[in-house]
Amino acid sequence: MKVLAFDPGYDRLGVAVIERQYTKDILLHSSCLETDKKSELPDRLLLVGNEVTKLIEEYTPDAIAIETIFFNKNTKTAIGVAQARGIIIFLAKNAGCKVYEYGPQEIKVAVTGYGKSDKAAVIDMVKRLIVGAPEEALDDEYDAIAVGITALAHNRK
Amino acid sequence: MKVLAFDPGYDRLGVAVIERQYTKDILLHSSCLETDKKSELPDRLLLVGNEVTKLIEEYTPDAIAIETIFFNKNTKTAIGVAQARGIIIFLAKNAGCKVYEYGPQEIKVAVTGYGKSDKAAVIDMVKRLIVGAPEEALDDEYDAIAVGITALAHNRK
Secondary structure (H helix, E strand, O other), X not given: OXXXXXXXXXXXXXXXEEEEEOOEEEEEEXXXXXXXXXXXXXXXXXXXXXXXXXXXXXXXXXXXXXEOOOOOXXXXXXXXXXXXXXXXXXXXXXXXXXXXXXXXHHHHHHHHOOOOOOHHHHHHHHHHHOEOOOOOOOHHHHHHHHHHHHHHHHOOO | OEEEEEEOOOOEEEEEEEEEEOOEEEEEEEEEEEOOOOOOHHHXXXXXXXXXXXXXXXXXXXXXXXXXXXXXOOHHHHHHHXXXXXXXXXXXXXXXXXXXXXXXXXXXXXXXOOOOOOHHHHHHHHHHHOEOOOOOOOHHHHHHXXXXXXXXXXXXX
């Protein structure tokens, strides 16, 4: 199983491609797309969609995995993130991929075994669990890898 | 100028295609896509994206126009609508269309001249302003036509 995982956003889009090979989860790719803060939101959403299209074409994943969003005080940001999320889900479904969605707590449990782990603990476990995890990266990139780990953990037979 | 206008949603997607021909605004198409409430949200978003793709291919609009969203109490619905909105904006930008966004008040002003008009007043004016407006339709369809009228009003030379 090959999963394309996202920490969704229009400002930063964390991306990871993880494949289960025998008993190991291998990181084939991870990155963080950053879009220009001075650009209009529709232009930034276009970049997000183009990146997702490219990734689906390049890695032909079986499924995508994406973090759920909840609404905090900054509704403007939340609307933007939800819009980016919609694009990712549409492009995935359009390419015939399954769509898995996980909440922050589910991800923490899958990666660290504890639903209230802090960011440092999640990153530490990501590095231990995944062959090829980057030594240094933006949080969004580690978050995407964590989402991918969660999807593989939930789909283990 | 030909504009493809939306009242965005994943449950109901109001759509209108309006073209300015000389001094008249002509309705080329309007409809309301309804998706199955029993379907999963990703599947409903796929239907929305497929409909938008089809409309852009069929009508080759210069621009799309879409109502802005704001957040009320039902954040779950709002997230879904924002996701549908993201898909529409991405597909439009990807096809080279301009994207115009209008708030509810701007739309009311453009259609009725008054920012606090009620729904009935908006529908009444839609029928008077547009050649080919339907006699009866769902509110979402009239709302989409009103969004299209707003875009043409804002882009009159």
